Amino acid sequence: MSVTHSDTEIPLPTLVGLRTADEPAAWEALGFVVNDRRVDVGAIRITLGAPGKGITSWAIDGIPPTDDIDGLSTTEGSPPSMPISHPNGATGIDHVVVVTPDFDRTATALKAHGMALKRTRDAGGFRQGFRRLGPAILELVEAKNAPDGPARFWGLVVIVSDFEALGEAIGEVRDAVQPGRRIATLKAFAGLTEAVAFMTP
Numbered sequence: 001m002s003v004t005h006s007d008t009e010i011p012l013p014t015l016v017g018l019r020t021a022d023e024p025a026a027w028e029a030l031g032f033v034v035n036d037r038r039v040d041v042g043a044i045r046i047t048l049g050a051p052g053k054g055i056t057s058w059a060i061d062g063i064p065p066t067d068d069i070d071g072l073s074t075t076e077g078s079p080p081s082m083p084i085s086h087p088n089g090a091t092g093i094d095h096v097v098v099v100t101p102d103f104d105r106t107a108t109a110l111k112a113h114g115m116a117l118k119r120t121r122d123a124g125g126f127r128q129g130f131r132r133l134g135p136a137i138l139e140l141v142e143a144k145n146a147p148d149g150p151a152r153f154w155g156l157v158v159i160v161s162d163f164e165a166l167g168e169a170i171g172e173v174r175d176a177v178q179p180g181r182r183i184a185t186l187k188a189f190a191g192l193t194e195a196v197a198f199m200t201p
Contacts, residue, residue: 013114014134015096016043017059017077018156019050026191031088031165040080041158042092043135047077054194055153058096060133063113070109071150072098089161094199095137100151103127103142109151110140155195157183163198170198 024034027048032039039046050056059077066074100106107117107129117129117140129140141154160166163173163182169190176183176199186196 012134013063014061015058015093015136015138016061016079016134017045017047017075018055018093018096018153019047019057019059019075020055021050021052021193022048023191024048030169030186030190030192032086032090033084035084040084041086041090042083043079044093045077045080055096055156058153060115063115066113068109069113069115069151070100070106071152072109088165090158090198091161091201092159093136094157094159095139096133096156097139097141097154097195098151099141099143099146099154101143101146101148103129103140106140106151110138153194155197157197157199159201160198161201163200166198176200 024037027039027046028034032041034048037048039048045059057073057075059075061079063074065076098106110116110131115131115133115138117131120127120129126142126144128142131138131140140151163170163184166184166186168187170184170186173182173184175181178199181200183197183199186192186198190196
């Protein structure tokens with residue numbers, strides 16, 4: 001993805017992939033189409049079965065593989081070649097959540113790799129920072145009481161047109177912070193190893 005300014009193309013960091021330790025069967029049970037341990041959701045490819053727990057890395061077009069973004073592992077990846085229609089109506093990833101015990105340190109590391117936060121807010125005793133990475137938003141959350149250490153991937157929010165297909169796998173549907181949108185959190189028994197929520201467009 002790029003923008004043109006004064007006849008000069010400036011590449012913008014664009015999220016194209018995520019890797020997670022989840023097993024394919026858990027995603028299939030939620031109504032996602034899984035092909036060769038991959039789930040293509042909108043313009044982002046999620047690769048399943050990685051060693052570890054939760055989201056283990058991301059792939060960002062415009063940033064080469066590195067472990068230098070305050071511990072956030074960045075790998076090579078490419079976006080899906082064509083859209084996939086999922087039985088649960090998933091059409092994209094709304095945002096990816098990263099938590100950090102040191103907000104300023106992580107924000108500085110992101111900025112050094114072309115991902116300066118565009119907006120921050122006080123969420124009642126802790127800070128949140130936001131930056132669009134192409135099809136999805138990066139949400140950085142300050143975890144003041146967390147032990148010292150690097151930033152880590154915490155979870156993601158998937159855009160779905162209807163909650164009906166998710167059935168009892170999700171909790172109460174409630175109003176989202178974004179006006180006119182609704183959100184529900186995935187229950188632990190669904191078997192995904194990162195925090196996941198579903199939100200209307």
